[in-house]
Amino acid sequence: MDQKQIAAIYHQETKYYETKMADQQKPLNWDAQPSPFKAYHTEKKIDLSPYLPLRTNPFTGKPIEPVPEEKGYPFTLGALSRLLYFTNGVTGILQYPNGESLAMRAAPTAGGLYPVEIYVAVRNNSVLEDGIYNFQSNDHSLALAWEGDFWTEFEKYCFDHEAIASSKLLVITTAVFQRSAWRYHERAYRRILLDTGHILGNLVTYATEEGFYSYPIGEFVDHLLNRLLFLEEGLEGILSVVALPQTPVHVDPAHHQAPHCSQAEIEVSGLDPLLLQLHKGSSIQQLIDESPRKTQTPPSPDALEKKYALKENILLTGEPIDWAGGVGQTILLRRSTRAFTGESFSREELASILEYGYASPSSSRSLLFAPSFLETYVLVQHIDGLEKGVYYYAPVTRELRLIYAGDFENQSWHFCLGQELARDAAALVIHTSHLENAMKYYGNRAYRYLHMDAGHIGERLNLSAIKLELGVSGIGGFYDDEVNALLGLPLEQIIIYITTLGQPHGLHRS
Numbered sequence: 250m251d252q253k254q255i256a257a258i259y260h261q262e263t264k265y266y267e268t269k270m271a272d273q274q275k276p277l278n279w280d281a282q283p284s285p286f287k288a289y290h291t292e293k294k295i296d297l298s299p300y301l302p303l304r305t306n307p308f309t310g311k312p313i314e315p316v317p318e319e320k321g322y323p324f325t326l327g328a329l330s331r332l333l334y335f336t337n338g339v340t341g342i343l344q345y346p347n348g349e350s351l352a353m354r355a356a357p358t359a360g361g362l363y364p365v366e367i368y369v370a371v372r373n374n375s376v377l378e379d380g381i382y383n384f385q386s387n388d389h390s391l392a393l394a395w396e397g398d399f400w401t402e403f404e405k406y407c408f409d410h411e412a413i414a415s416s417k418l419l420v421i422t423t424a425v426f427q428r429s430a431w432r433y434h435e436r437a438y439r440r441i442l443l444d445t446g447h448i449l450g451n452l453v454t455y456a457t458e459e460g461f462y463s464y465p466i467g468e469f470v471d472h473l474l475n476r477l478l479f480l481e482e483g484l485e486g487i488l489s490v491v492a493l494p495q496t497p498v499h500v501d502p503a504h505h506q507a508p509h510c511s512q513a514e515i516e517v518s519g520l521d522p523l524l525l526q527l528h529k530g531s532s533i534q535q536l537i538d539e540s541p542r543k544t545q546t547p548p549s550p551d552a553l554e555k556k557y558a559l560k561e562n563i564l565l566t567g568e569p570i571d572w573a574g575g576v577g578q579t580i581l582l583r584r585s586t587r588a589f590t591g592e593s594f595s596r597e598e599l600a601s602i603l604e605y606g607y608a609s610p611s612s613s614r615s616l617l618f619a620p621s622f623l624e625t626y627v628l629v630q631h632i633d634g635l636e637k638g639v640y641y642y643a644p645v646t647r648e649l650r651l652i653y654a655g656d657f658e659n660q661s662w663h664f665c666l667g668q669e670l671a672r673d674a675a676a677l678v679i680h681t682s683h684l685e686n687a688m689k690y691y692g693n694r695a696y697r698y699l700h701m702d703a704g705h706i707g708e709r710l711n712l713s714a715i716k717l718e719l720g721v722s723g724i725g726g727f728y729d730d731e732v733n734a735l736l737g738l739p740l741e742q743i744i745i746y747i748t749t750l751g752q753p754h755g756l757h758r759s
């Protein structure tokens with residue numbers, strides 16, 4: 250197998266086809282489901298729950314006595330508690346009739362499987378010992394995993410990213426593959442990356458409210474960072490590092506625009522599951538690139554604006570979403586909608602949702618990792634003031650370009666594996682990318698970047714829809730080639746993620 254092409258091979262091999270679904274979706278072995286929580290046996294646990302922004306502690310059911318905001322340098326324990334809570338803390342408990350329960354989190358996750366773990370690294374502060382901590386969402390605490398200042402290592406392994414040196418706090422996301430692979434098998438890696446993007450969406454959005462600037466980093470030497478966190482290679486892996494300085498940092502794009510090293514030399518065993526072959530094959534292996542360095546600069550994201558420019562252009566204008574009161578309140582309310590009514594919402598509401606989806610507080614665009622390659626299509630099914638049909642969305646000029654008109658609810662129902670959610674949605678936002686083009690710049694790692702970017706935008710679409718009292722849900726399972734056919738796209742343009750938007754059942758708008 251050509252490991253240079255593992256991302257393309259993986260994508261092809263993990264496509265869903267109606268004729269193969271019986272093989273691809275095997276019966277679940279409930280006894281083998283991994284726990285969504287990681288246990289750390291450490292003496293040092295820091296309870297963050299007194300600072301929860303809630304009246305009742307969701308873990309004990311007891312009232313929370315408000316604690317006065319303590320002094321802390323350079324941030325308080327309260328700020329860290331809220332940051333982690335709104336990033337992916339437990340925001341709801343779902344009780345099943347059999348007495349079991351599911352702790353639901355701030356960010357959505359495919360299948361309710363929660364494969365992503367969060368670690369924080371801190372140094373030089375008055376609230377915590379220097380070290381690396383695992384965020385234990387099941388009781389909202391930090392477990393000290395390793396004591397010490399690891400900044401030299403983080404800086405080195407992240408290719409001297411400018412934001413790390415200026416930060417005293419890093420948030421690291423890792424994935425425990427089997428939590429998702431247990432149900433989704435090889436296709437799990439796609440969903441794990443999307444989940445990670447959603448979590449980053451909460452983190453990046455909420456961080457500004459606590460005075461942090463966020464710099465998500467996707468380029469690092471995987472095995473060195475994994476070792477720093479003592480992750481079990483093959484079972485888990487780091488997917489992102491976010492530096493959170495409290496002053497803005499100048500990041501030189503030229504320094505970060507191309508992979509620092511060849512990904513082709515990585516030894517990947519053909520015996521590994523495909524998921525692992527892609528994870529390894531998209532890893533960066535060494536600090537110094539001995540192969541000819543890529544010097545190509547990715548095309549400007551402006552290229553995305555030029556697509557379908559000759560088609561009918563509809564300028565979308567809507568009120569910017571008013572986040573007075575804080576985005577945290579919306580994160581608390583966020584849940585994935587389980588059924589839509591099939592009714593419409595307005596073109597202005599769609600405009601506001603898309604505008605927020607693409608405008609990031611920390612950068613001019615929401616595409617964190619591969620800013621030039623993610624393309625957005627909107628399938629309009631019931632939007633007041635818009636003809637039904639397939640549109641391209643130009644995110645900077647905020648134009649919808651009608652590719653062709655038509656009523657495609659039956660097709661959306663079908664390609665989303667017969668989910669009524671898709672049929673009854675008012676609109677579907679579909680993210681796609683020309684994978685080969687993205688791989689020219691980022692190698693196999695493009696696959697990670699594109700999916701994390703799509704998840705990140707997906708979370709922003711979630712938050713803005715919820716704020717407008719609309720319903721929203723991600724869809725990670727679809728018949729890939731059927732989506733291409735509907736959008737009129739060649740198969741080189743891969744389908745990455747679908748976000749459904751609509752009027753939720755059981756919620757009367759005020």
Ligand SMILES: Cc1cc2nc3c(=O)[nH]c(=O)nc-3n(C[C@H](O)[C@H](O)[C@H](O)COP(=O)(O)O)c2cc1C
Pocket residue numbers: 353354355356357358359360361440443444447583584585586587668670722723724725726
């Ligand atoms: C990547 C991703 C894919 C998802 N795919 C589907 C899907 O195909 N169908 C569906 O009904 N929900 C889907 N969901 C929603 C999850 O089922 C939901 O997030 C999870 O049950 C947790 O519930 P919550 O979002 O309300 O917290 C998806 C969510 C994510 C993040």
